Amino acid sequence: MHISEGILSGPVLISGIALAAAGTAIGLKKLDYDRIPRAAILSAAFFVASLIHVPIGPSSVHLILNGIIGLILGWGAFPVILVALTLQAMLFQFGGITTLGVNTMIMALPAVFCYYLFGRLVGKRPHIAMPAAFACGALSVFFGAVMVGLALTFTEENFLKVSYLVVIAHLPVMIIEGIITAFCVAFLRKVQPDMLPGYSKQTSFTPSKETAGD
Amino acid sequence: MLQEPFSTGNSQIHRLDPRFKMVLATVYAFVVALSNSFPALIAALIFSFALIGLCRLGFLEVAKRIALVNGFIVFLWVVVPLTYDGQSIYYLGPFGVSREGVLVSARITLKSNAILLAFIALIASSTVATLGSALSRLKIPAKIIYLLLLNYRYIFVMEEEYRRLLRSASIRGFRPASNLHTYKTYAYLIGILFVKASDRAERVYNAMLCRGFAGKFYSLHEFSFSRLDLIWLVVMTIVIIGLEILEWVKIA
Incomplete structure (x- = not known):
């Protein structure tokens, strides 16, 4: 989910940069040096996972996964997403320099927001945790699409209808992301619950190395 | 890829x-x-x-x-x-x-x-590696560079890991389609990718500490x-x- 270069107006681009810089600063402050390798390698995993194309009807969509990024990293989602988008621009030329701030906001703000909304719930009993995880995955994509719409509409009022279409086009992606996030959280609860918020290290099992067969 | x-x-x-x-x-x-x-x-x-x-x-x-x-x-x-x-x-x-x-x-x-x-x-x-060290000369915060370079380094490892998982799934008869089973399989696959990433991070960080890492990357560029x-x-x-x-x- 990103906006290409050359579409947005100056004020939108600059507000995006300012807000993304603030979010990233908070994220970096919360990310100590000894936790950066973990964030970096997790973000490499996200980068690869977001290239997965999941079939949906006759077509396929690629995953965004900002909901899970938020759950696992909290505010750390900001720097991690910024870096992932920078790499995406360098490697595939998706997104770009001027839109880096706006695109970071589009993905990271919903991630942090959903972390606060649902972070505590995913550690509760399954009948609370599963709907919460679904909502977390689906809403992070929904809010992201809404932010794309807002960025377009603030650029040009006439883009309002385009913005509606962007949000509608993301509805199937929302559902898929919700399902994937719910299953992924269910999996992590069983395998390595201390990766999720709401679990303290003391109460969790010892994480088992190389849990699944290769 | x-x-x-x-x-x-x-x-x-x-x-x-x-x-x-x-x-x-x-x-x-x-x-x-x-x-x-x-x-x-x-x-x-x-x-x-x-x-x-x-x-x-x-x-x-x-x-x-x-x-x-x-x-x-x-x-x-x-x-x-x-x-x-x-x-x-x-x-x-x-x-x-x-x-x-x-x-x-x-x-x-x-x-x-x-x-x-x-x-x-x-x-x-x-190359991204060159850009990373160039960015660090341009006064971009060290933590960002650190994230960028480590992320870049491990994308290839994670991709390899992902391909291995996908291969083992397809050997066991996994064929992606539009159904819940497919989504569940992908979700578990992503889950295990994160778990492996997290485990690997611990090993990598320990290895870095063993080699005297003190929070700074030195660039030979x-x-x-x-x-x-x-x-x-x-x-x-x-x-x-x-x-x-x-x-x-x-x-x-």
Whole structure:
């Protein structure tokens, strides 16, 4: 989910940069040096996972996964997403320099927001945790699409209808992301619950190395 | 899947100082993004093509990237002219194609492609590793560089890991389709990828500590600002001033 270069107006681009810089600063402050390798390698995993194309009807969509990024990293989602988008621009030329701030906001703000909304719930009993995880995955994509719409509409009022279409086009992606996030959280609860918020290290099992067969 | 096809080459642009290229690309991208007049945008697109030409990159590779990135532009061309308020110049059934909508779409197409081509020429012509160390000389916070370089380093490892997991799934008869089983399988696959990433991070960090890591990456890249860079600084300054003149001066 990103906006290409050359579409947005100056004020939108600059507000995006300012807000993304603030979010990233908070994220970096919360990310100590000894936790950066973990964030970096997790973000490499996200980068690869977001290239997965999941079939949906006759077509396929690629995953965004900002909901899970938020759950696992909290505010750390900001720097991690910024870096992932920078790499995406360098490697595939998706997104770009001027839109880096706006695109970071589009993905990271919903991630942090959903972390606060649902972070505590995913550690509760399954009948609370599963709907919460679904909502977390689906809403992070929904809010992201809404932010794309807002960025377009603030650029040009006439883009309002385009913005509606962007949000509608993301509805199937929302559902898929919700399902994937719910299953992924269910999996992590069983395998390595201390990766999720709401679990303290003391109460969790010892994480088992190389849990699944290769 | 992950390659840097444009980073190898020995053209003038490949030899420029990566720090300088990055600053140039950023300034140029903003100048073009904030321009609105057609003469300026057309000039920018021509200049960006010239940059690509000077880079001597594979035509097919560049064309492929451009086609990929223009997906959203195609979507805009389909939607914007029909939904934009303004004078209708053509009717498609009940919908009027608005003149302003066509102009906006055309402007965006020019801008987007001009920036994209310049980005390929100036940024994608260096490897990510080089760009990372160049960024650290440009006073970008150390933690960001640290994240960027480690992320880049492990993307390839994670991709390998992912392919291995996918292979073992398909050996066990997994065929992706639009059903819950597929989504569940992908979700578990992603889950195990994260668990493996987290485990690996611990091992990597311990290994780094064993080798005396104290929170700083040392780069062996030596950057120097050569005469070639100076010539390009002059060229780019003239181009940017030219674009600004085209932007602000009305051509009768």
